[in-house]
Amino acid sequence: MTSHDSATVAQRKAIPPIGAGTVAALAxxxxxxLSFPATVWATRGMGPWTATGARGLLAGMLAxxxxxxxxVRWPERRDLAGLLVVAGGCVIGFPLLTxxxxxxxxxxxxxVVVGLLPIAxxxxxxxxxxxxxxGMFWGAAGVGAAAVVVFTLTQHHGSVSIADLYLVAALLVCALGYAEGGRLAGHLPGWHVIAWAVVLALPISLAITLIAVPHERFAPTLSSLVGLAYIAGISQLGGFVVWYRGMGIIGVAKASQLQLAQPLLTLVWSVLLMNEHLPLTAPITxxxxxxxxxxxxxxRFKHV
Incomplete structure (x- = not known):
């Protein structure tokens, strides 16, 4: 075997199999x-601002x-603005608003409402x-948005609740964070993006926690602590690590197809874990x- 052949074999061994990437993305x-059920569990023992601050604080310390x-070397100056956008959208904005x-x-x-996140x-x-x-992209996006609007209005007898306004705002800020994170992941390891984002958000997470704890209900139970541990260690950090790992192996296009199952999975958890009544319009929408x-x-991937 020549040195060229040996190098080729070594290179092939270094490339993870496609199946491993699919498993990582599915993970x-x-x-x-499970993020929404875990968030509900966490807030049964503490206020929403406390849960958000503690979530970012714990994730930041882990990262x-x-x-x-x-x-890992400190990110370059040219990447700091983008990382701050990710921090604002994915570490502070989306968790707090949801x-x-x-x-x-x-x-x-x-x-169902947040199911529009890939389109956003x-x-x-x-x-x-x-x-x-x-045009087909914008047409399909418009139909999806219209379906969610109709669903929202039927749930509230023709009106929009404050919760829906929070969810729409969460969609917007998270979409910006995801888009900017995707751009940064073009030249940075994917997990570095979320790790540096939660680290840069640490001062804000700490401030939110210190201000919120004295002013909100704080009576943590075992289930609330489990929920907090999940949204901090998994939803805010660990989930991103395996997600970006999968994307790096199988590509953004294939990984995004797997993400389509996320809202439906959350619907299943809402029934099995939260004992929620599921209106027929929810799975249909x-x-x-x-x-x-x-x-x-x-x-998007065919024509752009």
Missing amino acids: GVAAFS AGLLGVLR TLALQTSTTAHSA TASASAVMTRKRLP AVVVLLCIVVTQRT
């Missing part, structure tokens, strides 16, 4: 699908320890990168949104 989807042990929404909204209802992310990315997407996302993903 990320499964981890994120700082991991980055320190692995001796936690506030879950104070008066069910996990099933919230999962693609739209935000198109605006930020100034890419033109085909979730399936409509899923189909719309399939169309947007295929047109």
Whole structure:
């Protein structure tokens, strides 16, 4: 065997199998699908602001320890602005807004509304990168958004609740964070993006926690602590690690197709774990949104 052949064999061995990437991406989807139930558990023993601050604080300390042990170099100055966008959208904005929404909204209802996140992310990315997407993309996105609007209005007898406003705002800020994170992941390891984001958000997470604890109900129980541990260690950090690992192996396009199952999984958890009553319109709307996302993903990757 020549040295060239040996190098080729070594290179092939270094490339993870496609199956490993699929498993990693599916693990990320499964981890994120439990975020809403875990958030509800956490807020049974503490206020929403306390849960959000503690979530970011714990995730930030874990990430700082991991980055320190692995001796990861501080990000370059050109990446700091983007990382701050990720921190604001994915570490502070989305967790806080969805936690506030879950104070008066069910996990099933919230999962359906937030099911538009892939479309919102693609739209935000198109605006930020100034890419033109085909008309079929915007048509499918519009149908998906209309389905969620109809679902929301029927749930509240023609009106929009404060929880829905929180969820829409959460969609917008998280979409910006995801889009910017996707851009950064083009030249940074994916897990570095979320790790540095939670570290940069540490001062805000600490401030929120210190201010909120004296002013909110704080009577943590075992279940609330388990919920907090989950949203801090898994939803905010660990889930992103395996999710980005999967994306790195099988690609963004294939991984995004797997994410379509996330809202439906959350609906299952809402019934099995939260004992919520699931209106017929919830799974129907979730399936409509899923189909719309399939169309947007295929047109996006085929024509752009």
